[in-house]
Amino acid sequence: MSGAIPDSLNEQLGHQLSQVVGFIYPNEVETQWAILIVVYPYLTGIVAGAFILASLVKVFNVVEVQPIYRLALLTALSFMLVAGMPLQLHLGHPERAYEIFFTPQPTSAMAMFGFVYLWYLLGILLIEIWFEYRHQLVLMARASRGVLKGIYGALSLFSKDVSPEALAFDHKASKLITIIGIPSAFLLHGYVGFIFGSVKANPWWGSVLMPIVFLMSAIVSGIAMVMFLYILLSLVRNEKLDMRCLDKIGLFLLVAIIVDFALEALDYIHRLYQSEESIGILTQLVSSKLFLSLIVVQLLLGMLLPLLILVLVRSVRLNDDFRRLLYFTTSLLILVGIFSMRWNVVIGGQLYSKSLRGLMAYKMEITGIESLLTALALLALPFIILTVLFRLLPPRWMESRSMATAN
């Protein structure tokens, strides 16, 4: 039981205590959920959003978006594989994390999230990708030698059948999984919103709109991420983009932002109009501690400016290169804006006292487990995984092969 408290923690808490404004409960000096818990809903949101964009192709037959179908799926998988890591790392006892699966508390939103996460990863995403790539994997296993042949053989689960019936079945199966996948993706990120929205002790979080606001912002961030990657890849490979596809993604992005904006606006209007006990401290919070991250970055730069640009692109005739530049800028702005939104929810909810009488501070550590460096590493990891996946499962291998045989 005994043992000294680490100096770094003492120093951090001492600094945060010196920044307190007004009165707070003494146990509130420490920021319980820090930067890693900001990263977690950010990553999960991109997964859900990218998957929903991909499902447009399969379920709603939006043919224009076909070129990014595989990109969107692999993006979802790359971010999904990392999404659980910030949670794991922030635990006081990471070695006991398995308890969530073995002895879950049915009334706990967090415990149930573990199952939602696993269901989505194992029940939806991996199976969908497997059916999508099975044909290619069989052919790749045939075409390659040595270790690679083994790897592709194993990835295709040693299936060999590429008869038209088998391929038709793949197609049907992947469509079915996508249909189940859409509500699952909604569930995945809606649930993340519920983890916060169900905390009645915290009026900044405890809102019935939270799951749906999280979901819409997830869709926005997922579409923006796929758009960003699509443009980036074309630049890296020095290839021409399919502008029809990009314009279509831009349209979906515009619609998603409008819905997201409407929901968030509704949340704020509702709070202001109802003007409950917490309104005084929350107004103070937004106008001081969150002004830059909420009003400037999240709202103006991350939402209104992209909205303006997307409307402009649709209403004025612009050449392809300029449109591409605008889309690229928009996607980046949105990705920063949504990160800011996660920050404002997670950290913002811990910057005011539950006594409603004071404001706290959060000093982010640069190194260590719960730190800026870890957060940056976790944000970079999906891109590394995506690069590996691209090498392993080239999204356009089939096309290039059929072209090669045609030549």
Added chain:
Amino acid sequence: MNKRDFLKDAILFFPAAATLQALAPAAEGKAEPANVPADYDATKHWYGMGVDVDKCIGCNRCVEACKAENNVPTEPFFFRTWIERYQIHENGETKVECISTRAGLPEQAEPEDPTVVRTFFVPKLCNQCAHPPCVQVCPVGATFQTQDGVVLVDEKRCIGCRYCIQACPYGARYLNPRTKTADKCTFCYHRITEGLLPACVEVCPTQARIFGDLKGKADRLVRFHRVNQISVLKPDLNTEPKVLYAQLDGEVR
């Protein structure tokens, strides 16, 4: 089934059954308090605490006793109980301060402020809610309510996710930096099950804290409840606190 098959099945069955048997208590998801005397019957009690706000003189001895008794880190960021001082000014403004985070006693008495019309102290601690949000959110059932109504944390099971700290409306929980698990007031469970009083109640020089059993007919707490006008903190959240305040000002949250 022949003899050979039966034996084969039996060889598999018994170790499997024994393993399941061993896992069963863990899988049930309910922890039981450790170190309770064998003759203690939790079903016969329903503990609570009364706080007579008018009697508290803000001496902070309860806080010191609690930290010593329960090995709470001495740093001013971790408290199982603490004292708040309220000053109500002429213009209706309220100034609140936590006197338990002060390092030592002030050298001089503070000069009297003529605009202060009323001042009082409020001891705070875990409200041992009958309807505890912390228990509801714990993903692994590490925090639980005993049959006598005390909310405890099993530090061998807690994974340190801090969800319960977020869910507590009263700021009564903290993450113990030594055990890396959630921690809070236990009503000194190790003492009350032995028939002793919680440390804070024991040392209070003015008897501002009254510990008792709401199931007991002639209990001091039951009498306290009967003769005083009682309030609880944040009643609108429906947590049903069992820390009952007498003479509590509406300013206190």
